[in-house]
Amino acid sequence: MRLFVSLEPPAEALQQVAEAVTELGHVPGVRWSPPSRWHVTLAFLGExxxxxxxxxxxxxxxxxxxTGPVRLxxxxxxxxxxxxxxxxxxxxLExxxxxxxxVARAARAGGVALEERPYRPHVTLARATGRGGSGALGRLADQLAELRGPTWTATEARLVRSHTSTGRYEVLEHLQLVAPSAPG
Incomplete structure (x- = not known):
């Protein structure tokens, strides 16, 4: 099964982005990802x-x-x-x-071979699906450059299965981001 670990921004954190994307409308050669699939990947575990x-x-x-809760x-x-x-x-971001x-260390300790790459937190909004789309993405990024959503606190991560045949995500585990105990 194809798995990843992610944070899911709450609806109120996604609303402003969703409204901005809706205003941009249909763009030839660009496939928008629906807000129900928007997430911040912590680690892609693969098959x-x-x-x-x-x-x-x-x-x-x-x-x-x-790690504890994270404000984002x-x-x-x-x-x-x-x-x-x-x-x-x-x-x-720290x-x-x-x-x-x-999460990456835990996955490796569990025998998962992860790609070595720098961590770049983001939410994927769209993908180019044709020649026109690849040129359009830069213009769309410029139009969304001033986007600033509200702050939220992530209190759990999720282990998610991606059903590639249907595009559906299935949460397998909720992983609590418990605040570390104070020494004492």
């Missing part, structure tokens, strides 16, 4: 066998609990090459990066 998932869950729970907001826009349009994530690193 995993069922027998790997059960022992992985406690490791992911520990990783999530080790959606902000600005950009592109990955000429194929992906995204909105960025602002706020407590804690968010620590959470992503903890």
């Amino acid at each position: 995993l066998d069922d027998d790997v998932v059960d022992p992985l869950v406690p490791l992911l729970r520990w990783a999530a609990a080790s 907001r959606l902000s600005g826009a950009g592109c990955f090459g000429s194929s992906v349009l995204w909105t960025g994530v602002a706020g407590d 804690r968010l990066s620590a959470l992503a690193a903890a």
